[in-house]
Amino acid sequence: MLRELDYKQAVATMSATLQELGVSLDIASKREQIQEYEQKINQQDFWDDNEKAQKVLQKSSDLKNIISEYEGLNSDLEEIEILIELGLEEEDESIENDIEKSIELLEDKIDKVKIKTLLDGKYDDNNAVLSINAGTGGLDAQDCAQIILRMYLRWADQNNFKVKTLDLISDPEAGIKSATLLVEGTNAYGYLKSEKGVHRIVRISPYNSSGKRQTSFVSVDVTPELDDNIEVEINPNDLKIDTYRSSGAGGQHVNKTDSAVRITHIPTGIVVQCQNERSQFANKDIAMKMLKGKLIQLKELENKERIEDIQGTYSQITWGSQIRSYVFQPYKLVKDHRTNAEIGNVDSVLDGNLNLFINEYLKMNKMKNK
Incomplete structure (x- = not known):
């Protein structure tokens, strides 16, 4: 029988962690910064200083990668929830292996992103x-x-x-x-x-x-x-x-x-x-x-x-x-x-x-x- 309570507890813990990560990463602020960079990129004189332009593009790309990575974690969590419900509906214990692997993989990804939130020094x-x-x-x-x-x-x-x-x-x-x-x-x-x-x-x-x-x-x-x-x-x-x-x-x-x-x-x-x-x-x-x-x-x-x-x-x-x-x-x-x-x-x-x-x-x- 599927370990429903264990899996749902793991999902709840990861969901809470992702909410905390969203605050730590300040996702909303990063979206605003991307919009500011997009405005600069669309200006006619943007490429007048090539070196400066490249740095703006790099910073914008870095912010987009952070947001994409965070959104990917949330998508992975949703897929795990669907997998658990599917296993329960079909009473398919063979799906248990996939659920455990998915949870383990997502926990590892979350840990890696949590490490990045420790990088808050000035430089x-x-x-x-x-x-x-x-x-x-x-x-x-x-x-x-x-x-x-x-x-x-x-x-x-x-x-x-x-x-x-x-x-x-x-x-x-x-x-x-x-x-x-x-x-x-x-x-x-x-x-x-x-x-x-x-x-x-x-x-x-x-x-x-x-x-x-x-x-x-x-x-x-x-x-x-x-x-x-x-x-x-x-x-x-x-x-x-x-x-x-x-x-x-x-x-x-x-x-x-x-x-x-x-x-x-x-x-x-x-x-x-x-x-x-x-x-x-x-x-x-x-x-x-x-x-x-x-x-x-x-x-x-x-x-x-x-x-x-x-x-x-x-x-x-x-x-x-x-x-x-x-x-x-x-x-x-x-x-x-x-x-x-x-x-x-x-x-x-x-x-x-x-x-x-x-x-x-x-x-x-x-x-x-x-």
Whole structure:
């Protein structure tokens, strides 16, 4: 006999959750925003500024996707209700399997949307600039930095984010010394901000002839890419700008011109660099955006009113601030030291399956800020 009461209770719970989600997502407000964007799109001079037009189109599309996803959840719930009634009318117990699978699938979809409602930080919906640096430890640390880089590239691909390499310093023998990526897509920073800190890898080193276990450290920094409409005043006298020859891939043009740019913010010691673009001007523009993101983040962290008020060494990430360990030996385990979330399948995590850790961090952060 169909478990009518159990199914109807599950439907009632999901219905209540969807109503709460509708409030959290502020669906009505998003519909109004779409109408405002549509008015802009229909203006004759809309395409006069192509870059600005593309951003408006992207924002409108993002809002439409949110609404479509929410409406899809409600449609799925209605289908489950119909399926339950059908099973009762026909007294068909074979339909029970379909009902249970549908409920399980919808609960999973609702959980994923609930996670998105946790992304309510000021810059959470922005693109993210993610920097990876090998710690001390020579080739082994550099190899581990490359493993972490690959992990984020896999994660971005699996979650439909675009990635652009802004800077990459490889080592001719093995691994990378550092890499900086621009991860593009809605909520890229909101998700990746949880990855900021030191990542610890314990394994039998392929570079250790005696086959001993070795611990390597990789630091990850994440800042939001700021929109052009966010103004950040930086005193030009506080900047040291160096140009140098690009070392990455890019053919003869990269090797023959001093197109790479390194900018140092003297009061804080923040250093950013970019060598991906062909021209020095383009590299400088991207490097300045990276610097602004770091300064804004640091300004808010230290509760300063102005950028000029920030002094001292930029040291948000220290080698004691380990956020996660990836252990291959003597057992296999990935553990997040902030949330205590853990997975025994290390290879799966390094293949980009990071969402458990990201989601647990977002939930923990929300509880802290209540």
